[in-house]
Amino acid sequence: xGFRLYQLLFITAVLLILLSLFITEDGLNLRLNDTLxxxxxxxxxxxxxxxxxxxxxxxxxxxxxLFSSILSGxxxxxxxxxxxxxxxxxxxxxxxxxxxxxxxxxAETVIRLQLVFPLFIIFTFxxxxxxxxxxxxxxxxxxx
Numbered sequence: 147x148g149f150r151l152y153q154l155l156f157i158t159a160v161l162l163i164l165l166s167l168f169i170t171e172d173g174l175n176l177r178l179n180d181t182l183x184x185x186x187x188x189x190x191x192x193x194x195x196x197x198x199x200x201x202x203x204x205x206x207x208x209x210x211x212l213f214s215s216i217l218s219g220x221x222x223x224x225x226x227x228x229x230x231x232x233x234x235x236x237x238x239x240x241x242x243x244x245x246x247x248x249x250x251x252x253a254e255t256v257i258r259l260q261l262v263f264p265l266f267i268i269f270t271f272x273x274x275x276x277x278x279x280x281x282x283x284x285x286x287x288x289x290x
Contacts, residue, residue, distance in 0.1 A: 151215075151222050152205035158226055159198035162233065166191035169237070185263070187236045194229050197270075201225065204277070213283035221276040228270050235262065 169187045205218070212218055 150205075150209070151219050152202060152209070154222060154226060155198045155202035155205065158229060159195040159202065162191050162195040162198070162229070165233070166195070190236060191233065194232060198225070198229060201277070208281055208284075211281060211284045211288055213280050213287055217276055217280040221273060221280065224273040224276070225270070228266060228273065232266055235266075 166188045169191065205212075205222075
C-alpha cells in the first residue's frame with residue numbers, strides 16, 4: 147500500500163505524546179480581559195495529539211471517499227503546521243512569565259501574544275473545513 151500522507155498525523159501524535167512527558171508542569175500564563183488563564187502545556191500537547199489521532203482515524207476510514215489528494219495534503223500540512231507552531235510556542239513561553247502580564251514587553255507585543263491562542267483555535271477549525279469539503283465532494287462524486 148505504501149506510505150500515505152495521513153500517516154504523518156499518527157507519527158506526529160505519537161511524538162507529541164512522547165514530548166509531553168518531557169515538558170515541565172509550569173503553565174503558560176495568558177491574560178485575557180483582566181483574567182489570568184494558566185494553560186497546562188502537557189494537557190495542550192496531549193489534546194493536540196488526541197485530535198491528530200482522531201484525524202488519522204478519519205483518514206484511515208474515509209480515504210476511499212475523499213475527492214482530491216491535493217485537498218487532503220493541504221489539510222494535513224496546514225493541520226500539522228498549526229500543531230508544530232503551538233508546540234514551539236508552548237516550549238518557548240512555558241514557565242517564562244511572571245504573575246504579572248509580560249512585565250518587560252511593550253503594550254503592542256502583549257496584545258499580539260494575547261491573540262495567539264484564540265487565532266490558533268480559529269485556524270485549526272477553519273482548516274478542518276478543507277477535510278469536510280473534500281469528503282463531501284468525494285461522496286457526491288462516488289455516488290453520482
